Amino acid sequence: MNDEQRAVTRRGGLDTSIRTAPIWAAVLAATRTAFGDDASLRVVDLGGGSGGLAVPLAELGHEVTVVDPSPDALASLERRAREVGVAERIVAVQGDAATLPDLVPAGAVDLVTCHGVLEVLDDDAAIAAAAHSLAGALAPGGILSLVVAQRLAAVLARALAGRFEQAEAVLTSVDGRWGAGDPMPRRFDAEQVSDLLTDAGLEVVQTHGVRLFGDLVPAAMVDTEADRAALLHLEQVIADHPAYAVLGRLGAALHAVARRPASP
Numbered sequence: 578m579n580d581e582q583r584a585v586t587r588r589g590g591l592d593t594s595i596r597t598a599p600i601w602a603a604v605l606a607a608t609r610t611a612f613g614d615d616a617s618l619r620v621v622d623l624g625g626g627s628g629g630l631a632v633p634l635a636e637l638g639h640e641v642t643v644v645d646p647s648p649d650a651l652a653s654l655e656r657r658a659r660e661v662g663v664a665e666r667i668v669a670v671q672g673d674a675a676t677l678p679d680l681v682p683a684g685a686v687d688l689v690t691c692h693g694v695l696e697v698l699d700d701d702a703a704i705a706a707a708a709h710s711l712a713g714a715l716a717p718g719g720i721l722s723l724v725v726a727q728r729l730a731a732v733l734a735r736a737l738a739g740r741f742e743q744a745e746a747v748l749t750s751v752d753g754r755w756g757a758g759d760p761m762p763r764r765f766d767a768e769q770v771s772d773l774l775t776d777a778g779l780e781v782v783q784t785h786g787v788r789l790f791g792d793l794v795p796a797a798m799v800d801t802e803a804d805r806a807a808l809l810h811l812e813q814v815i816a817d818h819p820a821y822a823v824l825g826r827l828g829a830a831l832h833a834v835a836r837r838p839a840s841p
């Protein structure tokens with residue numbers, strides 16, 4: 578594979594990976610509605626780590642600032658951005674949810690992404706403050722893409738593993754964890770996320786469960802490209818169709834798309 582082919586493969590990753598395709602489709606639909614098809618967007622990726630999202634976004638022509646507390650992740654992001662030839666469209670900033678308002682001017686961003694980060698924040702107050710900071714970074718009409726771990730998927734996974742007490746703990750505990758050994762610091766429900774975003778002054782465009790089967794189906798059952806494509810299509814159909822929203826509640830992650838109102 579030559580460099581150009583490698584770049585195309587990476588760029589295609591967002592919409593062909595089972596983990597990210599339904600997320601990406603929803604973000605694309607919202608940003609196209611807000612800004613049109615070809616706009617180059619100002620993007621902030623909070624907790625963007627080593628650039629799994631930022632690099633493909635920069636390859637699409639967007640200007641991306643990644644704010645993350647990990648110097649190692651940011652170094653790896655910069656290396657990746659250089660390799661792919663998008664270093665000039667990526668800014669890596671060391672910071673976190675609490676310092677975001679000091680790092681990004683208010684109202685300066687078209688798209689804010691925050692994937693897999695709210696779970697690791699200390700408490701409800703820090704989560705609510707982060708939601709306000711994410712909303713505050715958005716220009717009027719701007720779009721937020723938020724991904725968090727979802728509670729019911731873990732209930733199902735623990736029950737299917739025969740860990741019934743853990744399943745019940747995930748279901749009934751405040752933080753959606755099955756105990757001290759649970760590697761996930763917190764899981765969320767769809768209503769909780771909608772309330773969080775509404776309280777931060779955003780209009781919720783859509784919440785949908787993602788990674789329904791991707792995390793449950795054993796890898797051995799997805800061993801051909803045709804299997805992978807069929808599973809991806811199934812996930813996409815469920816994510817896209819309001820009638821199947823009930824199944825989406827079993828997705829390992831919840832994706833919310835919200836918009837900052839165009840006028841106060």
Ligand SMILES: C[S@@+](CC[C@H](N)C(=O)[O-])C[C@H]1O[C@@H](n2cnc3c(N)ncnc32)[C@H](O)[C@@H]1O
Pocket residue numbers: 623624625626627629644645646647650672673674675691692693694697698
């Ligand atoms: C699970 S990773 C998610 C990375 C990436 N967003 C993704 O979806 O693949 C969590 C990221 O959040 C970052 N992080 C940890 N604490 C944070 C905080 N308080 N504010 C912002 N980011 C934080 C970590 O350094 C890490 O890069």
